[in-house]
Amino acid sequence: MSFIEPSNDSSDSGNYEEWIPTFCSRFGHEYFCQVPTDFIEDDFNLTGLSQEVAYYRKALDTILDLESTSDEEEEKNDASSNSKKDNDAHVTRSIVEHSAEQLYGLIHARFILTKAGLQAMAEKFDRKEFGTCPRYHCGSIQLLPCGLSDTLGKQTVRLYCPSCQDLYIPQSSRHLSLEGAYWGTSFPGVFLKHFKELEDYVEKKNKETYELKIFGFSIAKEAICGPRMQWLRQYPKTDEEWEEFKKCEFEIPKELLEDNPGSQSSDDNNMSSTVTN
Amino acid sequence: MSIPEESVETTEQPDVVMADALVVNDQDDGSDSGEYVEYWIDLFLGKKGHEYFCDIDTEYITDRFNLINLQKTVSKFTTVVQYMVDDLEEGIIESMSPARLEQLETDTRKLYGLIHARYIITAKGLQKMLQKYKAADFGRCPRYHCNHQPLLPVGLHDIPGIDCVKLYCPSCEDLYNPKSSRHSAIDGAYFGTSFPGMFLQGFPEMCPKHPTKRYVPKVFGFDLHKQAQLTRWQELQRLKLEKLLITKGINLNESGGYQF
Numbered sequence: 001m002s003f004i005e006p007s008n009d010s011s012d013s014g015n016y017e018e019w020i021p022t023f024c025s026r027f028g029h030e031y032f033c034q035v036p037t038d039f040i041e042d043d044f045n046l047t048g049l050s051q052e053v054a055y056y057r058k059a060l061d062t063i064l065d066l067e068s069t070s071d072e073e074e075e076k077n078d079a080s081s082n083s084k085k086d087n088d089a090h091v092t093r094s095i096v097e098h099s100a101e102q103l104y105g106l107i108h109a110r111f112i113l114t115k116a117g118l119q120a121m122a123e124k125f126d127r128k129e130f131g132t133c134p135r136y137h138c139g140s141i142q143l144l145p146c147g148l149s150d151t152l153g154k155q156t157v158r159l160y161c162p163s164c165q166d167l168y169i170p171q172s173s174r175h176l177s178l179e180g181a182y183w184g185t186s187f188p189g190v191f192l193k194h195f196k197e198l199e200d201y202v203e204k205k206n207k208e209t210y211e212l213k214i215f216g217f218s219i220a221k222e223a224i225c226g227p228r229m230q231w232l233r234q235y236p237k238t239d240e241e242w243e244e245f246k247k248c249e250f251e252i253p254k255e256l257l258e259d260n261p262g263s264q265s266s267d268d269n270n271m272s273s274t275v276t277n
Numbered sequence: 278m279s280i281p282e283e284s285v286e287t288t289e290q291p292d293v294v295m296a297d298a299l300v301v302n303d304q305d306d307g308s309d310s311g312e313y314v315e316y317w318i319d320l321f322l323g324k325k326g327h328e329y330f331c332d333i334d335t336e337y338i339t340d341r342f343n344l345i346n347l348q349k350t351v352s353k354f355t356t357v358v359q360y361m362v363d364d365l366e367e368g369i370i371e372s373m374s375p376a377r378l379e380q381l382e383t384d385t386r387k388l389y390g391l392i393h394a395r396y397i398i399t400a401k402g403l404q405k406m407l408q409k410y411k412a413a414d415f416g417r418c419p420r421y422h423c424n425h426q427p428l429l430p431v432g433l434h435d436i437p438g439i440d441c442v443k444l445y446c447p448s449c450e451d452l453y454n455p456k457s458s459r460h461s462a463i464d465g466a467y468f469g470t471s472f473p474g475m476f477l478q479g480f481p482e483m484c485p486k487h488p489t490k491r492y493v494p495k496v497f498g499f500d501l502h503k504q505a506q507l508t509r510w511q512e513l514q515r516l517k518l519e520k521l522l523i524t525k526g527i528n529l530n531e532s533g534g535y536q537f
Protein backbone atom coordinates (compact mmCIF):
# COMPACT_ATOMS: atom_id res chain seq x y z
CA MET A 1 0.00 0.00 0.00
CA SER A 2 1.10 3.53 -0.55
CA PHE A 3 2.05 6.23 1.87
CA ILE A 4 3.74 4.00 4.36
CA GLU A 5 4.70 6.78 6.64
CA PRO A 6 1.85 9.03 7.63
CA SER A 7 3.08 12.54 8.13
CA ASN A 8 4.42 13.03 11.61
CA ASP A 9 4.47 16.78 11.25
CA SER A 10 0.75 17.08 11.85
CA SER A 11 0.90 15.36 15.22
CA ASP A 12 1.76 18.58 16.98
CA SER A 13 -0.73 21.35 17.14
CA GLY A 14 0.96 24.72 16.87
CA ASN A 15 1.08 26.49 13.56
CA TYR A 16 -1.65 25.54 11.24
CA GLU A 17 -1.22 24.29 7.69
CA GLU A 18 -3.90 23.51 5.19
CA TRP A 19 -4.08 19.77 4.63
CA ILE A 20 -4.51 19.63 0.84
CA PRO A 21 -1.63 21.90 -0.21
CA THR A 22 0.61 20.20 2.34
CA PHE A 23 -0.30 16.77 1.05
CA CYS A 24 0.20 17.72 -2.59
CA SER A 25 3.55 19.35 -2.01
CA ARG A 26 4.97 16.41 -0.14
CA PHE A 27 7.99 14.64 -1.68
CA GLY A 28 6.76 11.95 -4.06
CA HIS A 29 3.30 13.50 -4.44
CA GLU A 30 4.14 15.40 -7.61
CA TYR A 31 1.48 13.56 -9.65
CA PHE A 32 -1.38 14.85 -7.48
CA CYS A 33 -3.23 18.02 -8.26
CA GLN A 34 -5.06 20.08 -5.66
CA VAL A 35 -8.74 19.28 -5.45
CA PRO A 36 -10.72 22.45 -4.59
CA THR A 37 -12.58 22.24 -1.29
CA ASP A 38 -15.93 23.11 -2.87
CA PHE A 39 -15.66 19.93 -4.95
CA ILE A 40 -15.10 17.92 -1.78
CA GLU A 41 -17.84 19.73 0.12
CA ASP A 42 -20.40 18.67 -2.47
CA ASP A 43 -21.72 15.34 -1.16
CA PHE A 44 -22.74 14.28 -4.64
CA ASN A 45 -19.07 13.99 -5.60
CA LEU A 46 -18.38 11.66 -2.71
CA THR A 47 -21.16 9.15 -3.37
CA GLY A 48 -20.14 5.69 -2.26
CA LEU A 49 -16.79 6.70 -0.79
CA SER A 50 -17.92 6.30 2.81
CA GLN A 51 -17.80 2.54 2.31
CA GLU A 52 -14.32 2.60 0.81
CA VAL A 53 -12.46 4.30 3.61
CA ALA A 54 -12.32 3.72 7.36
CA TYR A 55 -13.06 6.67 9.68
CA TYR A 56 -14.68 8.36 6.71
CA ARG A 57 -16.09 11.34 8.64
CA LYS A 58 -12.89 12.10 10.47
CA ALA A 59 -10.87 11.61 7.32
CA LEU A 60 -13.09 14.05 5.49
CA ASP A 61 -12.78 16.58 8.30
CA THR A 62 -9.03 16.20 8.21
CA ILE A 63 -8.88 16.92 4.50
CA LEU A 64 -11.10 19.95 4.90
CA ASP A 65 -9.17 21.17 7.96
CA LEU A 66 -12.28 20.82 10.12
CA GLU A 67 -10.59 18.56 12.67
CA SER A 68 -12.61 18.64 15.84
CA THR A 69 -10.98 18.17 19.20
CA SER A 70 -13.83 16.06 20.51
CA ASP A 71 -13.29 12.50 19.34
CA GLU A 72 -15.70 10.98 21.85
CA GLU A 73 -18.64 10.40 19.56
CA GLU A 74 -16.79 8.03 17.26
CA GLU A 75 -15.09 6.03 19.98
CA LYS A 76 -15.54 2.41 19.00
CA ASN A 77 -12.95 0.55 21.01
CA ASP A 78 -14.99 0.07 24.14
CA ALA A 79 -12.50 -2.15 25.95
CA SER A 80 -9.47 -0.05 26.69
CA SER A 81 -10.68 3.33 25.66
CA ASN A 82 -10.20 5.02 28.98
CA SER A 83 -7.04 3.37 30.21
CA LYS A 84 -4.66 4.40 27.49
CA LYS A 85 -6.57 7.27 26.07
CA ASP A 86 -3.60 9.35 25.08
CA ASN A 87 -2.01 6.48 23.31
CA ASP A 88 -5.24 5.56 21.54
CA ALA A 89 -5.77 9.10 20.47
CA HIS A 90 -2.34 9.09 18.95
CA VAL A 91 -2.86 5.78 17.15
CA THR A 92 -6.25 6.88 15.94
CA ARG A 93 -4.71 10.04 14.63
CA SER A 94 -2.24 8.26 12.36
CA ILE A 95 -4.97 5.86 11.23
CA VAL A 96 -7.22 8.79 10.45
CA GLU A 97 -4.38 10.47 8.59
CA HIS A 98 -3.95 7.34 6.52
CA SER A 99 -7.68 7.25 5.82
CA ALA A 100 -7.58 10.91 4.89
CA GLU A 101 -4.89 10.18 2.31
CA GLN A 102 -6.89 7.30 0.87
CA LEU A 103 -10.04 9.37 0.78
CA TYR A 104 -8.24 12.27 -0.84
CA GLY A 105 -6.77 9.89 -3.43
CA LEU A 106 -10.19 8.50 -4.31
CA ILE A 107 -11.72 11.96 -4.52
CA HIS A 108 -8.74 12.98 -6.65
CA ALA A 109 -9.45 10.12 -9.08
CA ARG A 110 -12.97 11.52 -9.54
CA PHE A 111 -11.98 15.16 -9.66
CA ILE A 112 -9.42 14.72 -12.45
CA LEU A 113 -12.20 13.46 -14.73
CA THR A 114 -14.13 16.73 -14.39
CA LYS A 115 -13.53 19.72 -16.58
CA ALA A 116 -11.72 21.62 -13.85
CA GLY A 117 -9.71 18.56 -12.92
CA LEU A 118 -8.69 17.90 -16.50
CA GLN A 119 -7.57 21.50 -16.74
CA ALA A 120 -5.51 21.19 -13.58
CA MET A 121 -3.94 18.00 -14.87
CA ALA A 122 -3.28 19.55 -18.28
CA GLU A 123 -1.23 22.24 -16.59
CA LYS A 124 0.81 19.60 -14.83
CA PHE A 125 1.13 17.72 -18.12
CA ASP A 126 2.46 20.82 -19.82
CA ARG A 127 5.01 21.28 -17.08
CA LYS A 128 6.10 17.64 -17.58
CA GLU A 129 5.30 16.86 -13.97
CA PHE A 130 4.35 13.28 -14.85
CA GLY A 131 7.65 12.78 -16.64
CA THR A 132 8.36 12.13 -20.29
CA CYS A 133 8.28 8.95 -22.33
CA PRO A 134 11.52 6.99 -21.92
CA ARG A 135 11.16 5.58 -25.43
CA TYR A 136 13.75 7.19 -27.66
CA HIS A 137 11.52 7.67 -30.69
CA CYS A 138 8.78 9.35 -28.66
CA GLY A 139 10.96 12.43 -28.45
CA SER A 140 10.34 13.14 -24.76
CA ILE A 141 6.58 13.57 -25.08
CA GLN A 142 4.82 13.92 -21.72
CA LEU A 143 3.20 10.99 -19.97
CA LEU A 144 -0.13 10.67 -18.17
CA PRO A 145 -0.62 8.88 -14.83
CA CYS A 146 -2.91 5.90 -14.97
CA GLY A 147 -4.31 3.24 -12.68
CA LEU A 148 -4.88 -0.35 -13.74
CA SER A 149 -7.59 -0.74 -11.14
CA ASP A 150 -10.06 1.60 -9.48
CA THR A 151 -9.94 -0.33 -6.24
CA LEU A 152 -7.45 0.44 -3.47
CA GLY A 153 -4.52 -1.90 -2.93
CA LYS A 154 -4.49 -3.60 -6.34
CA GLN A 155 -1.89 -1.85 -8.48
CA THR A 156 0.53 1.04 -8.22
CA VAL A 157 0.43 3.98 -10.60
CA ARG A 158 1.61 3.56 -14.22
CA LEU A 159 2.30 6.12 -16.91
CA TYR A 160 0.64 6.18 -20.30
CA CYS A 161 2.37 7.60 -23.36
CA PRO A 162 -0.07 9.11 -25.85
CA SER A 163 2.51 8.75 -28.62
CA CYS A 164 3.51 5.07 -28.49
CA GLN A 165 0.24 4.25 -26.67
CA ASP A 166 2.13 2.15 -24.21
CA LEU A 167 2.39 1.87 -20.46
CA TYR A 168 5.52 2.62 -18.41
CA ILE A 169 6.73 2.27 -14.87
CA PRO A 170 7.63 5.58 -13.17
CA GLN A 171 11.35 6.31 -13.44
CA SER A 172 11.87 7.57 -9.96
CA SER A 173 11.62 5.21 -7.02
CA ARG A 174 9.54 7.69 -5.07
CA HIS A 175 6.64 7.16 -7.47
CA LEU A 176 6.84 3.38 -7.52
CA SER A 177 4.62 2.77 -4.52
CA LEU A 178 1.87 5.28 -5.31
CA GLU A 179 -1.61 3.76 -5.34
CA GLY A 180 -2.90 3.54 -8.92
CA ALA A 181 -6.55 3.99 -7.92
CA TYR A 182 -5.77 7.63 -7.00
CA TRP A 183 -5.66 8.35 -10.74
CA GLY A 184 -7.92 5.57 -11.87
CA THR A 185 -8.36 3.56 -15.03
CA SER A 186 -10.25 6.17 -17.04
CA PHE A 187 -8.00 9.17 -16.65
CA PRO A 188 -5.76 8.88 -19.75
CA GLY A 189 -8.75 7.98 -21.92
CA VAL A 190 -10.86 10.89 -20.69
CA PHE A 191 -7.87 13.21 -21.04
CA LEU A 192 -7.34 12.17 -24.66
CA LYS A 193 -11.04 12.55 -25.43
CA HIS A 194 -11.12 15.99 -23.86
CA PHE A 195 -7.95 17.37 -25.41
CA LYS A 196 -8.42 16.30 -29.02
CA GLU A 197 -5.43 18.35 -30.09
CA LEU A 198 -3.14 15.92 -28.32
CA GLU A 199 -4.32 13.02 -30.47
CA ASP A 200 -4.00 15.15 -33.59
CA TYR A 201 -0.50 16.11 -32.58
CA VAL A 202 0.46 12.49 -32.01
CA GLU A 203 -1.06 11.44 -35.32
CA LYS A 204 1.12 13.88 -37.19
CA LYS A 205 4.26 12.96 -35.33
CA ASN A 206 6.71 10.90 -37.28
CA LYS A 207 6.39 7.22 -36.68
CA GLU A 208 10.03 6.33 -36.73
CA THR A 209 10.96 2.97 -35.31
CA TYR A 210 14.16 1.20 -34.43
CA GLU A 211 15.55 -1.89 -36.05
CA LEU A 212 18.43 -3.79 -34.55
CA LYS A 213 21.28 -4.23 -37.02
CA ILE A 214 24.72 -5.80 -37.10
CA PHE A 215 27.29 -3.82 -39.10
CA GLY A 216 24.42 -2.16 -40.89
CA PHE A 217 22.64 -5.38 -41.83
CA SER A 218 19.20 -6.44 -40.73
CA ILE A 219 18.94 -9.62 -38.76
CA ALA A 220 17.16 -12.50 -40.52
CA LYS A 221 13.59 -13.18 -39.45
CA GLU A 222 14.43 -16.80 -38.75
CA ALA A 223 17.18 -15.98 -36.26
CA ILE A 224 16.28 -16.35 -32.60
CA CYS A 225 17.14 -12.68 -32.10
CA GLY A 226 15.43 -11.76 -35.36
CA PRO A 227 12.73 -9.07 -35.43
CA ARG A 228 9.61 -10.25 -33.63
CA MET A 229 8.19 -7.05 -32.21
CA GLN A 230 8.02 -4.59 -35.10
CA TRP A 231 4.22 -4.82 -35.07
CA LEU A 232 4.22 -3.22 -31.63
CA ARG A 233 5.25 0.17 -33.03
CA GLN A 234 3.88 -0.27 -36.53
CA TYR A 235 1.36 2.12 -38.12
CA PRO A 236 -0.50 1.56 -41.36
CA LYS A 237 1.35 3.22 -44.22
CA THR A 238 0.34 1.79 -47.57
CA ASP A 239 -3.20 1.89 -49.01
CA GLU A 240 -3.36 -1.83 -48.52
CA GLU A 241 -2.54 -1.47 -44.85
CA TRP A 242 -5.12 1.26 -44.37
CA GLU A 243 -7.65 -1.03 -45.99
CA GLU A 244 -6.70 -3.72 -43.52
CA PHE A 245 -6.88 -1.20 -40.69
CA LYS A 246 -10.47 -0.36 -41.60
CA LYS A 247 -11.38 -4.01 -41.30
CA CYS A 248 -10.03 -4.00 -37.75
CA GLU A 249 -12.72 -1.65 -36.51
CA PHE A 250 -14.55 -4.18 -34.38
CA GLU A 251 -12.45 -7.31 -34.46
CA ILE A 252 -9.34 -8.84 -35.89
CA PRO A 253 -10.26 -10.00 -39.41
CA LYS A 254 -8.94 -13.52 -39.06
CA GLU A 255 -9.88 -14.27 -42.67
CA LEU A 256 -6.88 -12.15 -43.68
CA LEU A 257 -4.70 -14.82 -42.13
CA GLU A 258 -6.29 -17.66 -44.05
CA ASP A 259 -5.51 -17.58 -47.75
CA ASN A 260 -2.18 -15.94 -48.46
CA PRO A 261 0.95 -18.00 -48.94
CA GLY A 262 3.09 -15.06 -47.84
CA SER A 263 3.36 -13.37 -51.21
CA GLN A 264 0.94 -10.49 -50.82
CA SER A 265 1.23 -10.20 -47.08
CA SER A 266 1.96 -6.57 -46.42
CA ASP A 267 4.18 -7.12 -43.45
CA ASP A 268 6.66 -8.99 -45.58
CA ASN A 269 7.41 -5.87 -47.50
CA ASN A 270 7.86 -3.89 -44.36
CA MET A 271 10.03 -6.22 -42.46
CA SER A 272 13.57 -7.32 -42.87
CA SER A 273 14.73 -7.01 -46.42
CA THR A 274 17.32 -9.72 -45.97
CA VAL A 275 14.78 -12.46 -46.27
CA THR A 276 13.78 -13.25 -49.80
CA ASN A 277 10.36 -14.66 -50.39
CA MET B 278 26.49 15.70 -28.33
CA SER B 279 22.82 15.97 -27.76
CA ILE B 280 21.61 15.32 -24.29
CA PRO B 281 17.92 14.50 -24.09
CA GLU B 282 16.16 17.25 -22.28
CA GLU B 283 14.52 15.03 -19.73
CA SER B 284 17.90 14.01 -18.46
CA VAL B 285 18.02 17.18 -16.43
CA GLU B 286 14.57 16.50 -15.10
CA THR B 287 14.00 17.16 -11.47
CA THR B 288 12.66 13.68 -10.81
CA GLU B 289 16.19 12.41 -11.17
CA GLN B 290 17.59 14.40 -8.32
CA PRO B 291 17.34 11.91 -5.49
CA ASP B 292 19.06 9.12 -7.40
CA VAL B 293 21.88 11.37 -8.40
CA VAL B 294 22.28 12.65 -4.89
CA MET B 295 22.44 9.11 -3.60
CA ALA B 296 25.12 8.24 -6.10
CA ASP B 297 27.06 11.32 -5.07
CA ALA B 298 27.16 10.14 -1.54
CA LEU B 299 28.46 6.74 -2.54
CA VAL B 300 31.23 7.78 -4.85
CA VAL B 301 34.35 8.91 -3.10
CA ASN B 302 36.28 10.63 -5.83
CA ASP B 303 34.37 13.00 -7.97
CA GLN B 304 34.62 13.50 -11.72
CA ASP B 305 37.54 15.59 -12.79
CA ASP B 306 39.77 15.44 -9.79
CA GLY B 307 42.71 13.09 -9.84
CA SER B 308 43.86 14.76 -12.99
CA ASP B 309 44.93 17.96 -11.32
CA SER B 310 46.54 16.30 -8.33
CA GLY B 311 49.22 14.96 -10.63
CA GLU B 312 49.77 11.72 -8.79
CA TYR B 313 48.54 8.67 -10.51
CA VAL B 314 47.63 6.04 -8.05
CA GLU B 315 46.33 2.58 -8.72
CA TYR B 316 45.31 1.51 -12.17
CA TRP B 317 43.89 4.04 -14.55
CA ILE B 318 41.26 1.59 -15.82
CA ASP B 319 40.04 0.77 -12.32
CA LEU B 320 39.71 4.45 -11.51
CA PHE B 321 37.87 5.03 -14.77
CA LEU B 322 35.45 2.17 -14.16
CA GLY B 323 34.82 3.29 -10.60
CA LYS B 324 33.69 6.77 -11.58
CA LYS B 325 30.02 7.49 -11.29
CA GLY B 326 28.24 7.24 -14.58
CA HIS B 327 30.73 4.69 -15.88
CA GLU B 328 28.68 1.68 -14.83
CA TYR B 329 27.99 0.66 -18.42
CA PHE B 330 31.68 0.14 -19.24
CA CYS B 331 33.42 -3.17 -18.79
CA ASP B 332 37.02 -3.82 -17.95
CA ILE B 333 39.19 -4.20 -21.08
CA ASP B 334 42.15 -6.57 -20.78
CA THR B 335 45.51 -4.83 -20.91
CA GLU B 336 46.68 -7.35 -23.52
CA TYR B 337 43.86 -6.27 -25.79
CA ILE B 338 44.81 -2.61 -25.46
CA THR B 339 48.51 -3.16 -25.99
CA ASP B 340 48.00 -5.29 -29.10
CA ARG B 341 48.40 -2.69 -31.84
CA PHE B 342 46.38 -4.83 -34.20
CA ASN B 343 43.25 -4.05 -32.17
CA LEU B 344 43.86 -0.32 -32.39
CA ILE B 345 44.04 -0.04 -36.16
CA ASN B 346 42.53 3.23 -37.39
CA LEU B 347 42.26 4.66 -33.89
CA GLN B 348 45.64 6.45 -34.02
CA LYS B 349 44.18 9.64 -35.38
CA THR B 350 41.34 9.89 -32.89
CA VAL B 351 43.61 11.40 -30.21
CA SER B 352 46.87 13.34 -30.24
CA LYS B 353 49.99 11.68 -28.80
CA PHE B 354 48.45 8.27 -29.32
CA THR B 355 51.31 6.26 -27.82
CA THR B 356 51.40 8.35 -24.66
CA VAL B 357 47.65 7.95 -24.28
CA VAL B 358 47.87 4.17 -24.58
CA GLN B 359 50.73 4.07 -22.08
CA TYR B 360 48.83 6.26 -19.66
CA MET B 361 45.77 4.02 -19.98
CA VAL B 362 47.70 0.88 -19.06
CA ASP B 363 49.78 2.65 -16.36
CA ASP B 364 52.92 2.31 -18.39
CA LEU B 365 53.82 5.99 -18.54
CA GLU B 366 56.86 6.99 -16.52
CA GLU B 367 56.14 8.90 -13.34
CA GLY B 368 58.61 11.58 -14.35
CA ILE B 369 56.81 12.32 -17.59
CA ILE B 370 53.52 12.79 -15.82
CA GLU B 371 55.07 15.02 -13.16
CA SER B 372 56.58 17.27 -15.79
CA MET B 373 53.23 17.87 -17.45
CA SER B 374 51.30 21.07 -16.94
CA PRO B 375 47.87 20.68 -15.34
CA ALA B 376 46.27 21.61 -18.64
CA ARG B 377 48.31 19.04 -20.53
CA LEU B 378 47.47 16.40 -17.98
CA GLU B 379 43.81 17.23 -18.20
CA GLN B 380 43.97 16.87 -21.97
CA LEU B 381 45.71 13.54 -21.55
CA GLU B 382 42.99 12.36 -19.20
CA THR B 383 40.26 13.42 -21.65
CA ASP B 384 42.00 11.74 -24.57
CA THR B 385 42.52 8.57 -22.58
CA ARG B 386 38.83 8.37 -21.71
CA LYS B 387 37.88 8.88 -25.31
CA LEU B 388 40.30 6.26 -26.56
CA TYR B 389 39.17 3.84 -23.88
CA GLY B 390 35.61 4.31 -25.10
CA LEU B 391 36.54 3.68 -28.71
CA ILE B 392 38.55 0.57 -27.85
CA HIS B 393 35.65 -0.50 -25.64
CA ALA B 394 33.26 -0.47 -28.62
CA ARG B 395 35.57 -2.92 -30.40
CA TYR B 396 36.35 -5.02 -27.38
CA ILE B 397 32.75 -5.72 -26.35
CA ILE B 398 32.04 -7.49 -29.60
CA THR B 399 34.96 -9.89 -29.16
CA ALA B 400 34.34 -13.26 -27.48
CA LYS B 401 35.94 -12.10 -24.24
CA GLY B 402 34.23 -8.74 -24.24
CA LEU B 403 30.83 -10.30 -24.91
CA GLN B 404 31.39 -12.58 -21.95
CA LYS B 405 32.14 -9.60 -19.70
CA MET B 406 29.08 -7.76 -20.93
CA LEU B 407 27.01 -10.88 -20.28
CA GLN B 408 27.93 -10.71 -16.61
CA LYS B 409 26.93 -7.06 -16.51
CA TYR B 410 23.69 -7.80 -18.33
CA LYS B 411 22.85 -10.54 -15.85
CA ALA B 412 23.45 -8.08 -13.04
CA ALA B 413 21.22 -5.55 -14.86
CA ASP B 414 24.05 -2.99 -14.80
CA PHE B 415 22.49 -1.32 -17.84
CA GLY B 416 19.13 -0.92 -16.14
CA ARG B 417 15.80 -2.50 -16.87
CA CYS B 418 13.11 -1.78 -19.44
CA PRO B 419 10.66 0.87 -18.19
CA ARG B 420 7.87 -0.61 -20.30
CA TYR B 421 5.26 -2.12 -18.03
CA HIS B 422 4.66 -5.23 -20.12
CA CYS B 423 8.39 -6.00 -20.40
CA ASN B 424 8.51 -7.12 -16.81
CA HIS B 425 11.80 -5.50 -15.79
CA GLN B 426 13.73 -6.97 -18.70
CA PRO B 427 17.47 -6.06 -18.45
CA LEU B 428 18.63 -3.67 -21.17
CA LEU B 429 21.72 -3.46 -23.39
CA PRO B 430 23.65 -0.28 -24.26
CA VAL B 431 23.80 0.73 -27.90
CA GLY B 432 25.00 3.61 -30.02
CA LEU B 433 23.12 5.06 -32.95
CA HIS B 434 26.45 5.91 -34.59
CA ASP B 435 29.88 4.38 -34.58
CA ILE B 436 31.51 7.78 -34.91
CA PRO B 437 32.06 9.63 -31.61
CA GLY B 438 30.59 13.04 -30.89
CA ILE B 439 27.23 12.56 -32.60
CA ASP B 440 24.82 11.10 -30.09
CA CYS B 441 24.76 9.69 -26.60
CA VAL B 442 24.23 6.10 -25.54
CA LYS B 443 20.76 4.52 -25.75
CA LEU B 444 19.41 1.33 -24.27
CA TYR B 445 17.99 -1.57 -26.24
CA CYS B 446 15.34 -3.86 -24.80
CA PRO B 447 15.57 -7.42 -26.12
CA SER B 448 12.00 -7.99 -25.01
CA CYS B 449 10.10 -5.24 -26.86
CA GLU B 450 13.00 -4.63 -29.32
CA ASP B 451 12.79 -0.91 -28.77
CA LEU B 452 15.15 1.86 -27.78
CA TYR B 453 15.05 3.84 -24.54
CA ASN B 454 16.84 6.83 -23.09
CA PRO B 455 18.94 6.14 -20.00
CA LYS B 456 17.11 7.12 -16.84
CA SER B 457 19.96 9.01 -15.26
CA SER B 458 21.59 12.12 -16.70
CA ARG B 459 25.01 10.78 -15.86
CA HIS B 460 24.45 7.94 -18.32
CA SER B 461 22.77 9.96 -21.00
CA ALA B 462 25.93 12.06 -21.31
CA ILE B 463 28.02 9.09 -22.45
CA ASP B 464 28.89 8.83 -26.13
CA GLY B 465 26.99 6.07 -27.93
CA ALA B 466 30.03 5.31 -30.08
CA TYR B 467 31.71 3.82 -27.00
CA PHE B 468 29.26 0.91 -27.33
CA GLY B 469 28.63 0.98 -31.04
CA THR B 470 25.67 0.19 -33.23
CA SER B 471 26.25 -3.57 -33.49
CA PHE B 472 26.70 -4.54 -29.86
CA PRO B 473 23.16 -5.72 -28.93
CA GLY B 474 22.85 -7.69 -32.17
CA MET B 475 26.21 -9.38 -31.64
CA PHE B 476 25.33 -10.03 -28.03
CA LEU B 477 22.00 -11.69 -28.76
CA GLN B 478 23.47 -13.64 -31.64
CA GLY B 479 26.26 -14.80 -29.35
CA PHE B 480 23.91 -15.69 -26.49
CA PRO B 481 20.61 -16.65 -28.13
CA GLU B 482 19.43 -18.15 -24.84
CA MET B 483 19.44 -14.59 -23.47
CA CYS B 484 16.80 -13.64 -26.00
CA PRO B 485 13.57 -13.45 -24.00
CA LYS B 486 10.16 -14.60 -25.09
CA HIS B 487 8.45 -11.46 -26.28
CA PRO B 488 5.38 -10.16 -24.48
CA THR B 489 2.21 -9.87 -26.55
CA LYS B 490 0.00 -8.21 -23.94
CA ARG B 491 -1.15 -4.71 -24.75
CA TYR B 492 -2.72 -1.83 -22.97
CA VAL B 493 -5.65 0.10 -24.41
CA PRO B 494 -6.87 3.20 -22.58
CA LYS B 495 -10.38 2.84 -21.24
CA VAL B 496 -13.14 5.21 -20.35
CA PHE B 497 -15.38 3.74 -17.66
CA GLY B 498 -14.50 0.25 -18.80
CA PHE B 499 -14.78 0.83 -22.54
CA ASP B 500 -11.74 0.77 -24.79
CA LEU B 501 -10.95 3.95 -26.68
CA HIS B 502 -12.10 3.16 -30.18
CA LYS B 503 -9.21 4.39 -32.30
CA GLN B 504 -6.53 3.04 -30.01
CA ALA B 505 -8.25 -0.33 -29.83
CA GLN B 506 -8.49 -0.47 -33.61
CA LEU B 507 -4.78 0.20 -34.00
CA THR B 508 -3.99 -2.45 -31.41
CA ARG B 509 -6.09 -4.95 -33.35
CA TRP B 510 -4.35 -4.09 -36.58
CA GLN B 511 -0.95 -4.46 -34.93
CA GLU B 512 -2.00 -7.81 -33.51
CA LEU B 513 -3.00 -8.84 -37.02
CA GLN B 514 0.54 -8.01 -38.18
CA ARG B 515 1.92 -10.09 -35.34
CA LEU B 516 -0.32 -13.02 -36.23
CA LYS B 517 0.85 -12.85 -39.82
CA LEU B 518 4.47 -12.93 -38.73
CA GLU B 519 3.73 -15.75 -36.34
CA LYS B 520 2.13 -17.74 -39.13
CA LEU B 521 5.09 -17.13 -41.40
CA LEU B 522 7.59 -18.16 -38.73
CA ILE B 523 5.66 -21.32 -37.98
CA THR B 524 5.65 -22.30 -41.66
CA LYS B 525 9.43 -21.87 -41.56
CA GLY B 526 9.55 -24.38 -38.75
CA ILE B 527 10.45 -21.97 -35.94
CA ASN B 528 9.37 -22.94 -32.46
CA LEU B 529 7.78 -19.90 -30.88
CA ASN B 530 7.62 -21.44 -27.45
CA GLU B 531 11.38 -21.04 -27.02
CA SER B 532 13.76 -18.09 -26.68
CA GLY B 533 12.83 -15.44 -29.19
CA GLY B 534 9.25 -16.69 -29.36
CA TYR B 535 6.17 -15.17 -27.81
CA GLN B 536 4.71 -15.04 -24.33
CA PHE B 537 0.97 -15.46 -24.38
Ligand SMILES: [Zn+2]
Nearest residue numbers: 133138161164
Ligand atom coordinates in the same frame (compact mmCIF):
# COMPACT_ATOMS: atom_id res chain seq x y z
ZN1 LIG C 1 6.09 6.81 -25.87
Ligand SMILES: [Zn+2]
Nearest residue numbers: 418423446449
Ligand atom coordinates in the same frame (compact mmCIF):
# COMPACT_ATOMS: atom_id res chain seq x y z
ZN1 LIG D 1 11.04 -3.55 -23.27
